[in-house]
Structures are given as C-alpha cells and as structure tokens.
C-alpha cells in the first residue's frame with residue numbers, strides 16, 4: 421500500500437511528538453527522506469567543509485539519489501512507525517495510548533464508576549485550549565476509546581467550561597508562519613477526528629460558559645448536560661475566522677440553518693436553555709444541583725451493558741462519518757487560510773491589548 425498525503429503529514433506530526441531523541445542517524449534519515457519526499461532529489465549546493473551538520477544532511481539527502489518522491493514518502497512513514505516506542509503516539513497504537521492517565525496538568529484524566537472523565541484544568545485562563553492541550557486531548561480520547569470504561573465524560577474545572585482556542589497559540593511558537601499554520605491545521609484536524617471516531621458514548625458536562633471550539637465539537641457528543649450558568653458562543657466572524665469542529669455541517673442539522681447561521685456567522689451568544697430548545701444541549705440543570713443530578717444520571721447510564729451502548733452509538737453515528745471527516749478536512753483547510761488574514765491578525769492583537777473581550 422502506498423502512503424497517502426495524510427499518512428505522511430501524520431508521520432511528520434508524530435516526529436514532532438518524539439519523547440526521546442532517536443539519535444543522529446535516525447534524525448539524518450528522517451531529514452533526508454522528508455526532503456526527498458517533498459522536494460525530490462537533492463538540489464542545493466554542497467555546504468562548506470566546516471559546516472559539519474549541513475554536510476551530514478546534504479550527504480544523507482544526496483545518498484537517496486533519484487528515489488521517487490512517493491517511495492521516499494512511504495519509507496518515511498514506515499521509518500516513523502518503526503520509531504513508535506519512543507513516540508507519544510496519537511495513532512492509538514503505541515504504548516502511550518494505553519496509559520490510563522496522560523501526564524498533563526492542563527488536561528486531567530480520571531476514572532470513576534466505569535466512567536473516564538477528561539477535565540480541562542486551566543481555570544485561571546478560563547480553560548483556554550493550548551496547542552499542547554489539543555494533542556493531550558486527542559491522546560486522552562484515544563486512550564479512553566481502549567480503556568475499560570463504558571462512558572467518557574468531558575468537563576471543565578472552575579467557572580468556565582472553556583473559553584475555546586487559546587488566542588496565544590500562534591504567538592509563542594517557532595518556525596515560519598506558513599509552517600505553524602499548517603501544523604496547527606493538522607493538529608486541529610486530528611483533534612476533531614478523534615471526536616468523530618470516538619466509539620463509546622461521549623457526554624459533555626458543561627459547567628459554565630463555553631466558547632469557540634469548545635462549543636462546536638459538542639455537535640459530535642452523544643449527550644450534553646449543562647448548568648443553567650452555561651452560555652454557548654462562537655464568535656468566529658469577529659475573530660476573522662470560520663467555523664470548525666464540523667459545526668458547519670452538524671449545527672444546521674441539529675438546529676436548522678437559520679439558528680446555525682445566527683450562531684456561526686453572526687456570533688450570537690445563547691443561554692443553556694436556548695441551546696436546549698435548539699437541540700444542542702440535552703438537558704439543563706440548576707447550577708447548584710448540576711453536578712449531583714448529572715452524575716446521578718451518568719452513574720446509572722454507565723451500568724448499561726457496554727457493548728450494547730457501543731453498537732447503538734455505531735448505528736446512530738457511523739453512516740455520517742465519511743461526511744464528517746470530509747467536512748473536518750475542508751474546515752481546517754479554510755481556517756489555515758483565514759489565520760493569515762488581516763482580519764484575524766487584528767482581532768487577536770485587539771484581544772491581547774485588552775480592548776477586545778467577547
């Protein structure tokens with residue numbers, strides 16, 4: 421089988437998650453195969469003799485001669501997969517995926533009464549989701565899909581469920597803008613894919629306001645229980661960006677095109693009760709009894725036969741899956757372009773100059 425573009429992109433992404441240094445030989449091999457796969461045979465002049473690293477890289481690339489790009493791509497993917505034990509694998513197959521708890525302070529995974537709970541734990545920043553957290557959540561979902569829990573729950577610590585994407589995600593990373601946005605789009609795509617493919621019942625306990633991507637992926641959950649203090653806000657246009665999390669497809673299906681446009685295009689913030697009336701939220705509880713009532717419900721549901729629940733979910737969800745993956749890919753492609761736009765750059769600057777709260 422020939423590796424696809426996506427397999428290759430995933431392999432490139434996995435290399436960035438390497439926990440251990442694979443050693444110089446492996447790094448040179450990865451470099452050479454990457455260059456060959458993306459640019460073809462070595463096309464740059466030989467570096468000067470004292471540029472040891474440049475020379476070693478040039479030698480490794482040149483040694484691949486006229487190896488076709490497709491073969492280099494395949495070899496790269498195969499080689500990365502042979503490095504798996506030292507990867508924090510997001511494929512769900514490496515040892516990391518079998519860890520019960522990812523080692524992260526901002527995304528905490530706990531287990532209770534056959535329920536795996538994934539908690540966003542950055543209350544001082546309203547549980548804004550950092551670049552690392554997207555990866556941790558993806559990993560936590562992969563692990564939860566294989567653990568012995570029957571239901572997986574998502575919630576936030578503190579007075580917010582989540583304020584969505586951390587708006588500093590683009591200001592503290594290295595590399596060119598193009599490279600950073602391409603990596604971000606891929607990370608986002610993998611993140612949303614892990615919700616689309618999640619095989620067990622997935623429930624959100626929305627303990628407070630939810631913003632942006634924390635709202636949009638709710639369309640991929642099986643139940644959404646909300647405190648009456650929760651609000652739902654997707655201010656994409658005012659940020660110069662566009663909907664993600666498959667919401668451009670799921671929201672019109674859930675609430676009809678007019679209500680979906682009000683939220684996704686005009687950025688209308690809605691209350692928990694409005695979200696419930698529109699079908700995005702399953703049930704709303706008074707804030708002071710929210711945890712107790714929602715947990716009583718979940719504990720009872722978790723006693724159902726797990727296989728029946730899984731198969732039930734499969735029947736409800738599997739037919740639209742291909743469409744969801746296509747929507748996710750397209751939304752990420754469009755976002756990647758938007759991030760470069762003046763509208764988006766200005767909106768983020770405004771937020772950090774403290775003039776631009778929602």
Ligand SMILES: CCCCC/C=C/C(=O)SCCNC(=O)CCNC(=O)[C@H](O)C(C)(C)COP(=O)(O)OP(=O)(O)OC[C@H]1O[C@@H](n2cnc3c(N)ncnc32)[C@H](O)[C@@H]1OP(=O)(O)O
Nearest residue numbers: 544545546548583584585586587588604608632633777778
């Ligand atoms: C790479 C994949 C991208 C995927 C695409 C995703 C898109 C989205 O999710 S779009 C939505 C993005 N989110 C926002 O625009 C929300 C921005 N935040 C706010 O407007 C406000 O912070 C608030 C309304 C959520 C809360 O206001 P308030 O109660 O007044 O609290 P503070 O503003 O003082 O917040 C406390 C603290 O937290 C920081 N913070 C909050 N949200 C974010 C955020 N999304 N990104 C970065 N930082 C955030 C805020 O700056 C404060 O920090 P300090 O000043 O250091 O205390």
